[in-house]
Amino acid sequence: MASIIKRGQNYRATVSLYKNGRYYRETKTFSNKKDAQIWALSLELEKGRGKNLLDRSTPYPKFYRDWVETVKKNEVREATFINYMRTITIIEKLFENIQLKNLDDIVVQKKLNYYAESHSKKTTHELLLKIRSSLKYAYARGVIPNDFGCLIKANGKVLPKRNIPLSVAEFKKLRSYCLDHQEDDEFNVLTLLALETGARRGELLGLKKEDISQYEIRILRSISPTSDSTELKTVNSKRSVSITQDVYDAVKNLADKKETFIFDTNGFHQSIQLQKLLKRLNIKKTTFHGLRDTHASFLFSKDLSIDYISKRLGHNSITTTQQYYLELMPEKKHQQDADALNLLNALSVDE
Incomplete structure (x- = not known):
């Protein structure tokens, strides 16, 4: 007692x-x-x-490390697990020897606010999601009295979006250049295929000669700079994506010169290569992933079925795909603005 x-x-x-x-x-x-x-x-x-009250004296950094190394290791992809491992050092610096029994939403919020002072809101939010998940597990184990993770919010610097879709005119300009200069540099073929399929960089780098057939590519693996695993990001990432005849010819010509993989990883410096190419063509900056957004936005602008676009991009759900509606092609937005004004003007005419 x-x-x-x-x-x-x-x-x-x-x-x-x-x-x-x-x-x-x-x-x-x-x-x-x-x-x-x-x-x-x-x-x-x-x-x-x-409830196991004695374990509540365990320092949170130790609990977090054990949780990552024993629980998350068997739950997530290898690349994702590596990302979790990187956060261990961050947790150790932020929380030092604070015991589980001394954690509450105020303590964690203050620590996260300190982290947010030197990091973007996106990065801070990603850390918050991992902290919340670990706290939920701690609550299930009975080593904290309640699950207060939902009370914690992510702050941080809001940085400009880097994955900016190209306009239709820029899309055509870049695609035309890459087709005309496919023999100059294999990166032009890689860029062309990214625009044509909306595939992720790792998925394109993972393509082998046998994955190419007339009018389509088969995405079966992904290559990452942080892991030896070639596992795809999601279950639905394994897919076939249709391509046009001229793009097929460009990829086939390059594949015929290779032994296995079609594209060299080139130290995973595709972002640097893309910036040089865009600058040469006087096209606004975007990332390699921005080419994927460009592909999705272009299809949206042409009113293709969202279900079709979702499957083409390899998304797990249509909800994920709908996020691309936030980044419509500029030309499509202007058209929608005009359509909206026409509808509003029609109200006055009807009266």
């Missing part, structure tokens, strides 16, 4: 814990007796529910 002893102006509450044949004590000091009684009673109730 719990005991409460007055010491000077304060009250010390003690709860006895038992594990592996040994007794332990959990103590905490309060300025008034009522708070001490509430704390002691809550721990006694937790004991009665079979």
Whole structure:
């Protein structure tokens, strides 16, 4: 049973814990007796529910590391697991030796706010998602009294979007150049295929000669700079994507010169190569992933079925695909603005 002893102006509450044949004590000091009684009673109730109170003294960084190395390792792709491993150092620096029992939404929020001072909101949010997931697991294990992860918010710098879709005119200009100069540099063929299929960089780098057939490419693997695994990002990433005759000819001509993989990884410097190419053509900056957004936005602008576009991009759900509606081609937006104004003007005419 719990005991409460007055010491000077304060009250010390003690709860006895038992594990592996040994007794332990959990103590905490309060300025008034009522708070001490509430704390002691809550721990006694937790004991009665079979919660593992002793493990609540585990430092959060240690718990987080164990969670990543034992739980997440078997749940996620190798590349994703490596990303989780990188966050361990961040958690160790932020939380040092703070024990699980001393964590609450205020403590975690302050630490995350400090991290956000030097990181983008997107990066901070990605860390928050991992923290929330670990706290949910900790709550299920009974080593924290409640799951307060949903109360924590991500702040940080809002950086300009880098994956900017090209306009229709820029799309045509880049595609035409790559077709006309396919023999100059194999990167032009890689860019051409990215525009044509909307495939991810790793998926294109993972293409082999046997993955090419007339009017389509088969995406069966992905190559990453951070992992030896060739596993695709999602279940639906394994797919066939149709291509035009002229693009097929360009890819086939290059494939005939290779032994296995069609494209060289080139140290995964495709982003640098793309910036040089765009600058040469006086086309606005975007990333290699921006070519994927360009492909999706172009298809949206032509009113193709969202279900078809989702499957073509290898998304797990249509919900993921719908996010691309936020980045419509500029020409499509102007047209929609005009259509919206015409509808509004028609209201006055009808009256």
